Structures are given as structure tokens and as C-alpha cells.
Amino acid sequence: MSSTTNNNTKSTKIDQHAPLSSLLPPPQIYSVVSRWLEDDIPSHFDVGGHVVGNTMQTAQLWMKSPGVLxxxxxxxxxxxxxxGCTVNWEDVAQEGSKLDASSSNKVLLATVTGPVSHLLRGExxxxxxxxxxxxVATLSHQCKQIAVARNWNGLIAGTRKTTPGFRLVEKYGLLVGGCATHRLDLSQMVMLKDNHIWSAGSITNAVKKAATVSGFTQKIEVECQSLEEAMEAAEAGAHIVxxxxxxxxxxxxxxxxxxxxYPHIIVExxxxxxxxxxxxYFDENVDVISQGKLTQGYDCVDFSLKIVH
Known part of the structure; x- marks a missing residue:
């Protein structure tokens, strides 16, 4: 197999104070991944798996386009x-590393060893x-770097515009790239949007009703279309406008x-x-800028997994 080695690969590590993988509870990852595989694995027979059998083989993971790993x-x-499979990572394969890879300058990231049918089922x-x-991490990192270059100290965040069944991965990618996740789901933070407000009759009614059940542990955010609505939300007790x-x-x-x-209000x-x-939109009075495109309009990074022969 002709390829370049990763000894000369340009790699830039994004500064992180602690490994983000510790955020991911093993039982939850196991459950999520199992559902993905159930969606892709044949419901009856795996003819391709029968063709290759269960002999032990090794596959190599290659990165073929630039980005944040x-x-x-x-x-x-x-x-x-x-x-029955084990993954052995190369030194260059660090979470959050920015790697300068391409189709003509592939970077070897890992070797995966196991029964060949298992390797191909998971591939x-x-x-x-x-x-x-x-x-997601690559686009998030690009946005974060723009903010740093302009000396804006607010947060760039994603939104709840994530792929169904893939929220955990996309939210995790935001963090690896240096952006904020925003609320993880409907339960983490109260966000009152136009439909909530119309149904409740007013911003004040919506905020007050939310406050009666959300307790002191949840923040309440209100989507506002004017300064008048923003002032009403703040007066009613919203934490974020x-x-x-x-x-x-x-x-x-x-x-x-x-x-x-209302100096205590977070402005998004x-x-x-x-x-x-x-x-x-960078401004000293703006605390958060959220972008749906971070999890809805990103370009995928190119990888391949090839059996060694």
C-alpha cells in the first residue's frame, strides 16, 4: 500500500484542560452505538460476513482530508x-488535533484487529x-479561531438543530472544536420560543408558568423579536434573552x-x-452567538478503513 507516513504530518493540538472523553458515560455510548449498528446490520443473514469469514485480520484507519480529529x-x-476487535491508535491520533491530511498525503491514525467479518460490519x-x-469539530474550531483573532470573549454555540439519533456525537464535536453545546435537550434548559409565547398569551405568562415547575436549577431563555419583548422577558425573570x-x-x-x-442577563x-x-455580531454586550450551521451545515472529514493484505 503506497502512502506517506505520519512522521512528517503537520499536527496542531487544540488546547483542552481535560480529556473530553470523560464526559461520555460508557453505558450511554454502548446503547447509542448499539442502535446505530442495529440500523445497519442485516436483520437476518450477513452474506458479506459469510464471504470473508472470521479469520483474524488487521485494518488501517487513514485520514484523507484536513480537519480537526x-x-x-x-x-x-x-x-x-x-x-473481538481492538483499536490501537498512533501517537498522532489525538482528540482535537488539527491534521494536515489529503488524498495524496494520507495520515495513518490506527490499526483495528479482529475477526474480519466483525471489522467489516463496524466499518x-x-x-x-x-x-x-x-x-463538526473542524467548523467549530474555525469559528472559535475567528473569535480569538478578533478578541471577542463571548461564546460561540451550536443549537438543537442536530441529526436525530446523532445528537451526542454532534454536541461532543462542538466541544472538541472549542464551541459551546447550547442546551443538550429539551430538559436541560427552558427555551420559550414564539410558539410557546403565542400559546401562553404573553412572554410574562410563559416565563412565570415555566418558573413554577423548573425550580432553581434550570435557566429560562426567551426568544425575542424586539427590544420591547426582550425587556419584558428580563422583567418577568428570564435568565437568558x-x-x-x-x-x-x-x-x-x-x-x-x-x-x-439588566446587567445580569445573558444576551444571545x-x-x-x-x-x-x-x-x-461581535460586541461587548453580546455574550453568546449561536449557529445552527455548526451541526447542520458542516463538511465531513474523509477517512477510510482498509484491510491490510
């Missing part, structure tokens, strides 16, 4: 669930996961007014913001 715990768990699920998690679909200059003016009267800017446009 993310999702190693999920990759490992796929082959753990498949049974596509493992690659899909690694490719997408790395894609989202200024949604504001033009940048209007957002900055209204955020300043809101912060002056959202609505159609992309990596290309987000610098227009």
Missing part, C-alpha cells in the same frame, strides 16, 4: 460492540461517526440598552448567523 471514543465503541458506522464528529433575527447594528444597540438595565444573538457573517 474528533470522535475517537465512538469509533472505539463501534468495534467494541461488534465484539461504515465507525467511519460515518468519525467523519461527522470531525466535521435571545435577540433573534436582528440586523447586526440594531442588535448591538438593543443589547446595550438591555445590558444597562441568533438567526441566520454563519461563520462568514458572525464577526458583524
Amino acid at each position: 474528533a470522535g475517537l471514543p465512538f469509533f472505539e465503541k463501534v468495534f467494541d460492540v461488534c465484539g 461504515r458506522t465507525a467511519l460515518n461517526t468519525l467523519s461527522r464528529c470531525s466535521g 435571545m435577540l433573534d433575527n436582528f440586523e447586526p447594528e440594531k442588535l448591538k444597540l438593543d443589547a446595550a440598552v438591555l445590558k444597562k438595565k 444573538a441568533s438567526g441566520g448567523i454563519t461563520m462568514e457573517s458572525m464577526t458583524d
Whole structure:
């Protein structure tokens, strides 16, 4: 097999204070990965598995496009669930590393050893996961670097626009890339959007009703379309105010007014913001900029898993 070795690969490690893999409870990962494999594994016979048999073989994991490497715990768990497989990572394969790979400069990341039918059953699920998690991490890292270069100290966050069944991976990729997850699910934080407000009759009614059951441990966020709505939300007891679909200059003016009267309020800017446009929203009175595209519009990173022969 002709390829370059990873001895000369340019690798940049993203600074992280602790391994993020410790966030992932093993039983939860096992359950999630098992569902992925059940979706992909044949319901009756695996004819391809019969063709190759169960002899022990080794496969090599290659990275073939540049990006931030993310999702190693999920990759490992796929082959753990498949049974009888072990993953041995190369030194260059560090979670959060930015690797300069390409189709002509492939980077060897790992070798996976196990019964060949098991390797091939896990192959596509493992690659899909690694490719997408790395894609989210790469785009998140790019956005974070823009914020750092402009000396903006707020948070860039994803949204709940995640792929059904794949939320854990995409949220994890955000963290590896240096961005915030936003709320993980409907239970983690209360977000009152336009439909909630219309159904409740007013922002005040919606916030007050949410506060009666959310207790002191949950924050309440309100999606607002105007400064008047933002002021009402803050007055009603919201902890976070989202200024949604504001033009940048209007957002900055209204955020300043809101912060002056309610300095404790977290101000979030959202609505159609992309990596290309987000610098227009950087402001000392804006605490969070959220982007749905971080988990809905990312490019996948290219990997392959090849049996050694």
C-alpha cells in the first residue's frame, strides 16, 4: 500500500484542560452505538460476513482530508460492540488535533484487529461517526479561531438543530472544536420560543408558568423579536434573552440598552448567523452567538478503513 507516513504530518493540538472523553458515560455510548449498528446490520443473514469469514485480520484507519480529529471514543465503541476487535491508535491520533491530511498525503491514525467479518460490519458506522464528529469539530474550531483573532470573549454555540439519533456525537464535536453545546435537550434548559409565547398569551405568562415547575436549577431563555419583548422577558425573570433575527447594528444597540438595565442577563444573538457573517455580531454586550450551521451545515472529514493484505 503506497502512502506517506505520519512522521512528517503537520499536527496542531487544540488546547483542552481535560480529556473530553470523560464526559461520555460508557453505558450511554454502548446503547447509542448499539442502535446505530442495529440500523445497519442485516436483520437476518450477513452474506458479506459469510464471504470473508472470521479469520483474524488487521485494518488501517487513514485520514484523507484536513480537519480537526474528533470522535475517537465512538469509533472505539463501534468495534467494541461488534465484539473481538481492538483499536490501537498512533501517537498522532489525538482528540482535537488539527491534521494536515489529503488524498495524496494520507495520515495513518490506527490499526483495528479482529475477526474480519466483525471489522467489516463496524466499518461504515465507525467511519460515518468519525467523519461527522470531525466535521463538526473542524467548523467549530474555525469559528472559535475567528473569535480569538478578533478578541471577542463571548461564546460561540451550536443549537438543537442536530441529526436525530446523532445528537451526542454532534454536541461532543462542538466541544472538541472549542464551541459551546447550547442546551443538550429539551430538559436541560427552558427555551420559550414564539410558539410557546403565542400559546401562553404573553412572554410574562410563559416565563412565570415555566418558573413554577423548573425550580432553581434550570435557566429560562426567551426568544425575542424586539427590544420591547426582550425587556419584558428580563422583567418577568428570564435568565437568558435571545435577540433573534436582528440586523447586526440594531442588535448591538438593543443589547446595550438591555445590558444597562439588566446587567445580569445573558444576551444571545441568533438567526441566520454563519461563520462568514458572525464577526458583524461581535460586541461587548453580546455574550453568546449561536449557529445552527455548526451541526447542520458542516463538511465531513474523509477517512477510510482498509484491510491490510
